[in-house]
Amino acid sequence: MEMKKIDPWLLKAIEDAVGFPDKPYDLTKVKAITKWRNKCDPQLQLWRGGMLARDWLEIEAGAFDILGELPNLHTLIFPWGFSHKDYAFLKSCKLLKKLDAGETNFWDCSLLSELPKLRYVRLPQKKQLIHTELLDGLSAKVDFSPYLAEEHNPVQSARPVPQKKPYQGDVRLEALLEDIKARTKVPAYRLRVKRGMTLGLTDSKIGGLPYWDLSRPYPADEKGQPMQLLAQINFGAEDMDPPFPKTGLLQFFIGLDEMFGCNFADAPDQKNYRVVYHPKIDGSVTPDQVLSLGAPGLVDDYRTSPLEEELAIHTERADSSANDRSFVFEEAFRAAVKAVMGVDMGEQKSYEFLDEDVYDELFESFLETDDGCMNGGHWMLGYPSFTQEDPRSEDSPFDTLLLQVDSMRDEENGYSILWGDCGVANFFISRTDLEKLDFSRVLYNWDCC
Numbered sequence: 298m299e300m301k302k303i304d305p306w307l308l309k310a311i312e313d314a315v316g317f318p319d320k321p322y323d324l325t326k327v328k329a330i331t332k333w334r335n336k337c338d339p340q341l342q343l344w345r346g347g348m349l350a351r352d353w354l355e356i357e358a359g360a361f362d363i364l365g366e367l368p369n370l371h372t373l374i375f376p377w378g379f380s381h382k383d384y385a386f387l388k389s390c391k392l393l394k395k396l397d398a399g400e401t402n403f404w405d406c407s408l409l410s411e412l413p414k415l416r417y418v419r420l421p422q423k424k425q426l427i428h429t430e431l432l433d434g435l436s437a438k439v440d441f442s443p444y445l446a447e448e449h450n451p452v453q454s455a456r457p458v459p460q461k462k463p464y465q466g467d468v469r470l471e472a473l474l475e476d477i478k479a480r481t482k483v484p485a486y487r488l489r490v491k492r493g494m495t496l497g498l499t500d501s502k503i504g505g506l507p508y509w510d511l512s513r514p515y516p517a518d519e520k521g522q523p524m525q526l527l528a529q530i531n532f533g534a535e536d537m538d539p540p541f542p543k544t545g546l547l548q549f550f551i552g553l554d555e556m557f558g559c560n561f562a563d564a565p566d567q568k569n570y571r572v573v574y575h576p577k578i579d580g581s582v583t584p585d586q587v588l589s590l591g592a593p594g595l596v597d598d599y600r601t602s603p604l605e606e607e608l609a610i611h612t613e614r615a616d617s618s619a620n621d622r623s624f625v626f627e628e629a630f631r632a633a634v635k636a637v638m639g640v641d642m643g644e645q646k647s648y649e650f651l652d653e654d655v656y657d658e659l660f661e662s663f664l665e666t667d668d669g670c671m672n673g674g675h676w677m678l679g680y681p682s683f684t685q686e687d688p689r690s691e692d693s694p695f696d697t698l699l700l701q702v703d704s705m706r707d708e709e710n711g712y713s714i715l716w717g718d719c720g721v722a723n724f725f726i727s728r729t730d731l732e733k734l735d736f737s738r739v740l741y742n743w744d745c746c
Contacts, residue, residue, distance in 0.1 A: 300353060302360035305344035309334050314685065315745065316718055321353055324363075326717075328561060328744055329372035329685035365389035369561045371414070372686040375401045384408055392562075394690055399442035406431050414563070416690035438691075443644050463652045469637050470655060474662050476633040477626075481619035485679030485698075486537060486612040490668060490705070492713070494609040498587065499546060499578055501535060503528045503675075503702065503714065505607035506584055506594045507548055508575070515590040516550045516571040518558065523591035524550035524571060525602055527722075528610070528702060530677075533578075535612045540732045541677075546575040547736070549700060549724060553593065553601040557716070557743060563688065565695070565740045572699070572724065572739040603704075603716045603743075610675070617679025620663035621647060624691050669713070670703040672721035677701075681723045685744045695725035695740045704745075720745025 301321070310333045311318060315326040334341065348356040364373070365386030373390070374397040384403055387393070388411040396412075399419040407428040409418060415437040422441055423429055432439050490503070498508040507526035509515055516524045529548040532541060552558030552569035560569065588594075596602040619626045630647045634640050648656050664682060666674045673682035681687070681698045689695055704719045706712040716722055722743035730738055 300355055301363055301366070302355050302357040303350070303363050304358055304360045305341045305356050306333060306336060307361055307363070308344070308350060308354075308356070309341060318354065319351060324367055325369055325561075327367045328369050328688065330364075330370070331372060331374045331686065333376040362386045368392070371395065371688055373397070375399075375403075387412065394688075395686065399440075409435060409437070412437075414690075416692070440644075463655075464640070464650050466638075466640075468651065468655055470659060470662075472637045473630075473633050474659065476637050477629050478616075478618040480629050480633060481623070481625060481680070482616040483618075483679055485615060485617035486677040487615040488610045488675035488677065489613050490675070490713075491609040491611070492606070492710070496607060496609055498582060498584060499531050499580070501529060501531045501610050501612075503608040503610055504595055504604040506587055506592060507550075508546055508578065508582060509587050509590060509592065510575055510579060511582060511586060511590075515592060516573065517591075518552040518554070518569040522553060523593055524552050524558065524569075525593050525596060525604070527551045527604070528700060530610075530612070531578075537612055540728070542576075542734060544576070545734075546578055548573045548575070551741075553596055553598075555600060557601070557603055557722075559722075559741055559743055561688075561742065563690075563693070563740065565738045567737075567739070567741075570741045572736040574734055574736050576734075599715060603702075603714055603722070605711070605713050605715065608713060612677065615679075617676060618663070619680050620673065620682055621660050622683045622687055623680050624687065666703075669705045669707040671705065671719050672703045673701070674703050675701055681725075682721050683723075683744055684720050688742045688744075689725065689740070693725075693740075694727045695738075697726050697728045697731055698723060699726040699731065699739060700724040716743050717745030 310330050311327055313332055314330055318324055344356045346357050350356055361381050369392060370390050371392050372395040373393060377400040379401040384405060385408065387408045390412065392414050393412050394414050395417045396415065397419040399421060401421065403421060404426055405428060406426050409415060410431055415435065417438045419440045419442065420426060496502050496505055498506060505526060507529055518524055527549040529546055531546050533544045550571040558569040560566065595604060595607060619629055627646060631642050634642055642650050651659065664673045672684060676698060677700055678698055681701055701721065701723050702714065703721045704716050705714040720743055725740040
């Protein structure tokens with residue numbers, strides 16, 4: 298097996314994002330690297346150069362080129378003062394959509410031309426950069442760091458860049474939270490869960506045995522294996538307004554594999570997941586008939602299924618507000634700070650303006666629920682939640698949250714739903730397709746801590 302080298306700082310960032318990479322395949326799970334530990338973290342000090350983290354992974358300070366071997370990486374935010382001798386590894390990050398290298402020694406803008414999916418990039422000040430004439434040819438939005446950095450020499454390592462201190466005055470966190478919620482709220486549907494119900498084939502539910510039209514082939518993955526029902530909504534039994542219909546059954550199926558049927562791409566191929574709408578329901582279909590098609594029902598294996606039990610669900614009208622992963626959040630946050638505190642943040646980001654502990658408290662406030670959900674809850678429409686980053690670009694055609702299914706647990710019963718390490722799943726559709734009840738193009742994604 299080929300030995301790979303990795304800097305301990307990067308290894309810890311990957312571990313925090315998706316768990317420790319026990320085998321090379323685990324690197325395919327990394328989709329976003331946004332948080333880096335303090336370099337004085339005791340764990341980092343214990344790891345020494347030459348140490349084998351695994352039989353294929355060796356610790357080596359300064360070894361960051363493995364970033365170019367993360368095939369599904371779409372978001373990369375470097376920490377303050379990050380320094381590397383050569384950023385050529387970026388050319389291999391073909392799915393990269395968001396890159397923040399604003400406080401690093403990055404210098405060669407020609408590398409950005411190699412990234413076809415790039416939609417946003419934040420760079421150091423122009424005096425540090427070469428090939429800046431290529432920036433105008435990018436389809437990505439380009440921002441520059443507002444902070445003065447030390448002069449950088451592309452041949453030598455950069456000196457650390459001092460971080461600007463967070464706001465030092467009183468932060469009216471509760472008032473900020475309420476202002477942001479009011480400023481960004483949109484109508485949506487919260488999916489409420491009931492445990493311990495005896496459910497029929499056509500009931501609205503998460504997990505369990507699905508209804509199926511016997512005149513159609515049962516959904517199977519690209520290997521021919523029957524898929525599992527993730528959720529189904531019986532519109533005839535729910536009180537929902539357009540763009541949802543008044544009748545019919547909408548179903549979401551996922552493959553029984555390590556990735557729960559997700560390919561972590563921005564193309565809605567539906568090879569290992571499927572979204573199906575039945576305009577009419579045949580009430581004569583029986584559970585035995587569905588079972589005879591190979592429908593698996595619940596599968597007692599957390600490695601291939603996120604579902605631990607069958608859950609009844611019903612829809613409830615509710616306002617949904619932007620969280621800190623939403624594209625509109627930073628603008629709303631700046632407006633709220635000015636309205637509530639009378640402070641003009643300029644171009645600062647929320648995580649730069651607030652102290653880390655205060656920011657974490659704000660972030661957690663957006664995810665609080667009263668039903669054991671861990672990342673904002675189960676929803677149709679509204680703003681999605683993520684443990685990492687939104688996989689879509691700001692101009693993505695998949696502008697509408699069709700369904701969100703969150704990880705869920707309680708102290709008495711444990712986990713009912715578990716996406717990897719307490720993650721959340723989203724299905725996105727274009728508003729136009731939803732209004733036409735065309736579910737042939739639906740984007741599926743899930744992520745975890």
